[in-house]
Amino acid sequence: MAIQPAPAPQTPPSAQYGPHRFATLRTTLALMLREMSTTYGRTPGGYAWAILEPLGAILVLSLGFSLVIRTPQLGTSFILFYATGYMPFSLYQSLSNKISKSIAFSKPLLQYPAVSWLDAVLARFLLNALTGVTVACLLLSGILAVLAHQSVLDLTPVIEAMSMAILLGLAVGTLNCVLVGLFPIWEITWSILTRPLFIASGIFFLYEGMPPLAQDILWYNPLLHIIGLMRSGFYPTYPATYVSHLYVLGVSLALLTLGLILMGRYHRDILNR
Numbered sequence: 001m002a003i004q005p006a007p008a009p010q011t012p013p014s015a016q017y018g019p020h021r022f023a024t025l026r027t028t029l030a031l032m033l034r035e036m037s038t039t040y041g042r043t044p045g046g047y048a049w050a051i052l053e054p055l056g057a058i059l060v061l062s063l064g065f066s067l068v069i070r071t072p073q074l075g076t077s078f079i080l081f082y083a084t085g086y087m088p089f090s091l092y093q094s095l096s097n098k099i100s101k102s103i104a105f106s107k108p109l110l111q112y113p114a115v116s117w118l119d120a121v122l123a124r125f126l127l128n129a130l131t132g133v134t135v136a137c138l139l140l141s142g143i144l145a146v147l148a149h150q151s152v153l154d155l156t157p158v159i160e161a162m163s164m165a166i167l168l169g170l171a172v173g174t175l176n177c178v179l180v181g182l183f184p185i186w187e188i189t190w191s192i193l194t195r196p197l198f199i200a201s202g203i204f205f206l207y208e209g210m211p212p213l214a215q216d217i218l219w220y221n222p223l224l225h226i227i228g229l230m231r232s233g234f235y236p237t238y239p240a241t242y243v244s245h246l247y248v249l250g251v252s253l254a255l256l257t258l259g260l261i262l263m264g265r266y267h268r269d270i271l272n273r
Helices: 013-021 023-039 048-066 078-100 117-147 155-182 185-193 212-218 222-234 245-271
Strands: none
Touching (some): 048 078, 078 117, 117 155, 117 245, 155 185, 155 222, 155 245
């Protein structure tokens, strides 16, 4: 009688998938390190510019408006008033711009099977979100320390505002990443369409101080809600009753869902262009 060979031992699932379990994490970290070296490692000062740039913008705004306005609309410090508006706006803008160029930035690496479009988006999102939050914490803490501000700081609305700015930046950036990849002219079009946001997002004024017609129009700007919520954490007497968490989250999640669906459908077409 013929002797049948013993069956080959089966590879346990843990050993079979072990080498690939953390592939996405390793790839994302590698892309983050690559961007750190290319973005901040090739310029004198490196990460110092991430702090000096928004600080310079806040100081210029404060100095300019202090020459024509006696006191800000909230409190007595121009620097704190404009910082609480500029920092969440800057975080959103930086994230949306960086994420919208994720595919273009990592396009040579996306030709490898181990690197996916999701890795490229996650790497830019995580690095720039961490950088933006760190810079905001340093600047706002420094401003409060220098000014010896005595108001009671409520961290809950501050954290909520920064989180919503991050989510909105991710959503807009992901959707624009697809649109720019499919229609390169969209990058210029979007830049033109969103230039008024710097004025229309409440950095220089309060929503309550606007005429009723302007309030009806600007209410649909999610950034106005985010900045109002941010300021309510620094100014206890400012209620910001117009702020709608549900509206900002709804807009952000809708744009993010649309961006992810389109990216999953058209990322190969974008890479082959």
